[in-house]
Amino acid sequence: MALKIPPLHLLTIFEAAARLESFKLASEELFITPSAVSHQIKSLEEHFGFELFQRKSRGVTVNSAGKMYLHYIQQGLTAFEQGTKKVKHRYSSPSLKISCFSTLASNIIIPQMGAFQEAHPDIDIRIETGNHVADLRYDDIDLAIRIGAGKWPNVISTKITDIEIAAVASKTFVKKYKLSQLEDVSNAPLIDITMMEDIWKAWSNTVQLHDIPLKRSITFSDYDSSISAAIQGLGLALAMFPMEKINEDNGLLVRPFNENITYPESVYAVYRDEDENRHDIQCFLNWLRKSPTLNNRPFR
Numbered sequence: 001m002a003l004k005i006p007p008l009h010l011l012t013i014f015e016a017a018a019r020l021e022s023f024k025l026a027s028e029e030l031f032i033t034p035s036a037v038s039h040q041i042k043s044l045e046e047h048f049g050f051e052l053f054q055r056k057s058r059g060v061t062v063n064s065a066g067k068m069y070l071h072y073i074q075q076g077l078t079a080f081e082q083g084t085k086k087v088k089h090r091y092s093s094p095s096l097k098i099s100c101f102s103t104l105a106s107n108i109i110i111p112q113m114g115a116f117q118e119a120h121p122d123i124d125i126r127i128e129t130g131n132h133v134a135d136l137r138y139d140d141i142d143l144a145i146r147i148g149a150g151k152w153p154n155v156i157s158t159k160i161t162d163i164e165i166a167a168v169a170s171k172t173f174v175k176k177y178k179l180s181q182l183e184d185v186s187n188a189p190l191i192d193i194t195m196m197e198d199i200w201k202a203w204s205n206t207v208q209l210h211d212i213p214l215k216r217s218i219t220f221s222d223y224d225s226s227i228s229a230a231i232q233g234l235g236l237a238l239a240m241f242p243m244e245k246i247n248e249d250n251g252l253l254v255r256p257f258n259e260n261i262t263y264p265e266s267v268y269a270v271y272r273d274e275d276e277n278r279h280d281i282q283c284f285l286n287w288l289r290k291s292p293t294l295n296n297r298p299f300r
Contacts, residue, residue, distance in 0.1 A: 095124035099134035163263035179256035189217030
């Protein structure tokens with residue numbers, strides 16, 4: 001049975017005009033003229049036999065019928081968009097698209113990517129890095145690497161590694177402030193991170209460092225900047241291991257103390273339920289789990 005709906009191009013024009021309550025703004029968004037928007041809206045209203053907008057001398061507003069129709073049109077267009085992305089994702093994606101936070105990409109994945117390419121020359125990888133948390137319902141991403149508790153709804157979450165937190169600094173900084181015992185922390189400037197709320201307090205409580213003032217000299221909003229500052233000798237920072245193992249092995253960071261704490265969240269790989277058996281995703285996850293850095297990380 002043929003669908004008894006208006007032409008689809010009228011629906012997209014209506015959605016923009018109703019959402020913006022302006023034929024002019026809708027025309028700018030859709031790259032057509034205001035008169036074309038007005039004409040198409042008129043055609044849609046003729047299809048219904050009643051108006052969807054209230055015309056005013058200085059513009060238009062959506063009437064009650066238009067508001068009701070806008071609700072259903074937006075639901076339908078959202079479903080079209082999601083369906084289009086899923087079909088494109090399933091049948092035409094030429095590469096495995098991964099969203100990953102910068103530290104894991106730089107310190108774990110990239111240094112060993114050559115080995116993956118040799119083992120799987122048929123799989124192309126595209127990695128997007130940053131602090132943006134990919135939404136697999138809408139984003140053109142196949143696999144997301146996240147830090148969390150692993151309880152995201154409507155996706156498969158596979159733990160990659162647990163996280164240990166340790167105090168780190170440059171060799172020069174450790175020598176300058178004579179850092180060898182936990183009590184020495186009170187004499188050293190600390191680097192704090194707003195995205196890891198109260199992390200210094202959690203670390204000091206866990207290592208039984210009580211009643212010692214902690215001097216914060218600089219605070220960053222993101223983790224990567226705090227580690228960069230520590231490498232530059234600006235302070236003592238708290239680092240995530242095994243992600244910073246490469247900087248420790250290269251001598252850029254040292255751990256002046258033996259004490260470390262377990263971070264309450266872990267690194268997870270997250271992907272859609274329907275992709276559970278995708279060959280490229282499983283190949284990548286198997287390779288990542290076997291990473292020497294993730295599997296060889298002794299703590300002193």
